[in-house]
Amino acid sequence: MSNQDAIKSSISQSIKFLIIPTLIYSILSDNIGIFPLGLNGIVVKSSIEPLMILLLGTPVLISHIAFSSFDRNKSKLIAAFVESAFLILYFFYFIQQGSISISSNNFSLSIYYGEIFMLIMALSIVSLFSKIDF
Amino acid sequence: MKIAKVLKLTKYTLLIIILIFLISVGISSFYASQGILASPDSAISVTGFNYEISNGSLFLKFDLHILNKGFYSLQNSRLQYFIVNGSSNITSGKIYLGNIVGEFYIPISIPVSIINLVGHFLTYNISQLENPVNLRVYLKFLSYYAFNFFTISLSSIGKIKLPPPLLYFNLGKPQYNINNSYINIEFPLTIDTAFYLKTTSIIKTILQFNNTILGYYNATLELGTNYTLWLKYNVPISYENSMANNYNKISILVWIYIYDFKLYLGEFK
Numbered sequence: 001m002s003n004q005d006a007i008k009s010s011i012s013q014s015i016k017f018l019i020i021p022t023l024i025y026s027i028l029s030d031n032i033g034i035f036p037l038g039l040n041g042i043v044v045k046s047s048i049e050p051l052m053i054l055l056l057g058t059p060v061l062i063s064h065i066a067f068s069s070f071d072r073n074k075s076k077l078i079a080a081f082v083e084s085a086f087l088i089l090y091f092f093y094f095i096q097q098g099s100i101s102i103s104s105n106n107f108s109l110s111i112y113y114g115e116i117f118m119l120i121m122a123l124s125i126v127s128l129f130s131k132i133d134f
Numbered sequence: 135m136k137i138a139k140v141l142k143l144t145k146y147t148l149l150i151i152i153l154i155f156l157i158s159v160g161i162s163s164f165y166a167s168q169g170i171l172a173s174p175d176s177a178i179s180v181t182g183f184n185y186e187i188s189n190g191s192l193f194l195k196f197d198l199h200i201l202n203k204g205f206y207s208l209q210n211s212r213l214q215y216f217i218v219n220g221s222s223n224i225t226s227g228k229i230y231l232g233n234i235v236g237e238f239y240i241p242i243s244i245p246v247s248i249i250n251l252v253g254h255f256l257t258y259n260i261s262q263l264e265n266p267v268n269l270r271v272y273l274k275f276l277s278y279y280a281f282n283f284f285t286i287s288l289s290s291i292g293k294i295k296l297p298p299p300l301l302y303f304n305l306g307k308p309q310y311n312i313n314n315s316y317i318n319i320e321f322p323l324t325i326d327t328a329f330y331l332k333t334t335s336i337i338k339t340i341l342q343f344n345n346t347i348l349g350y351y352n353a354t355l356e357l358g359t360n361y362t363l364w365l366k367y368n369v370p371i372s373y374e375n376s377m378a379n380n381y382n383k384i385s386i387l388v389w390i391y392i393y394d395f396k397l398y399l400g401e402f403k
Contacts, residue, residue, distance in 0.1 A: 099285075112285035119155070123148040130141035 006068035018057040022050045056090040091121035166204030191245045200238040208234040208277040216272040263300035302326035316368040332358025336391040344383045
């Protein structure tokens with residue numbers, strides 16, 4: 001992988017695992033309060049914290065930069081396993097906490113969607129290993 | 135085939151599965167949102183309760199209406215309920231509703247034990263029995279959506295105001311007649327109780343004069359309706375003059391047994 005490809009790949013990873021989730025949850029959640037969507041007394045709360053996304057997503061990004069900078073397949077394979085471990089941790093948080101609740105005075109709706117992240121986790125890990133030229 | 139090729143094929147297969155799944159869930163959720171999710175407050179409405187009394191329980195009845203226009207079913211749906219009176223938990227339970235696609239009506243019947251409903255009232259004094267019973271009903275609809283990938287929990291709170299357990303209680307003026315050795319005194323006692331107390335009860339009374347017990351009268355009593363009974367006492371004739379001159383010292387103590395509770399209704403002069 002060339003340096004340019006490595007930079008592109010790292011930027012793409014940081015967008016996927018840090019920027020987009022942080023933005024989505026910042027916009028959705030009233031409890032974070034950056035761009036709350038709550039209207040007419042309806043409160044929208046997400047159990048995902050952007051700080052946790054940053055804390056768990058940063059090791060994924062760092063390990064991916066390492067993965068991209070290695071040329072030898074053996075080193076890349078080790079880095080891929082390390083990154084996979086961080087990816088599992090990262091997605092485990094979503095699988096555990098992936099819920100959103102919408103409530104007003106006399107009703108509340110909670111939707112738990114954590115299971116969907118198992119599929120996305122599998123996709124991310126497979127996608128990572130597919131970049132190694134076996 | 136090289137491992138890299140297999141992995142790439144797996145990656146694109148997974149990507150297609152996730153995309154198709156997310157798009158289909160999105161479309162289904164959009165249609166579903168026009169039903170149950172659009173007005174969750176009315177979707178599990180707790181207004182319009184009917185009541186039925188049977189075997190010492192009050193059954194709160196209502197129709198649950200759920201409209202799921204999406205093509206994924208609401209799977210393994212359950213309705214949890216909690217009924218509380220102030221800080222007292224009256225009853226709680228879970229009703230299994232199964233899988234729901236399309237429009238769904240189900241008659242719900244929640245049994246509430248009368249003892250649980252009024253038991254704590256009966257340990258208070260009579261004035262507490264004259265207050266309406268204000269219940270709060272917490273309903274929680276739980277379901278899985280789209281192959282259990284989503285869990286939905288929908289909650290609603292309702293209020294039920296039941297009439298006071300004791301609607302009316304009165305001890306009327308006595309009638310009496312005198313025979314050779316006894317004075318027969320009879321007091322009319324009228325008691326009107328709420329429909330949900332419908333049961334046969336026992337009333338126990340003591341007739342006192344100047345703090346001396348002159349007689350006892352026990353009887354059975356129908357609750358849940360307006361009921362009048364006569365409390366009958368035979369008092370020795372020797373008390374005739376003293377009672378006539380000091381009638382304000384005549385008193386009747388009344389206890390009523392409602393289910394397992396003994397309730398002192400007071401001293402009446």
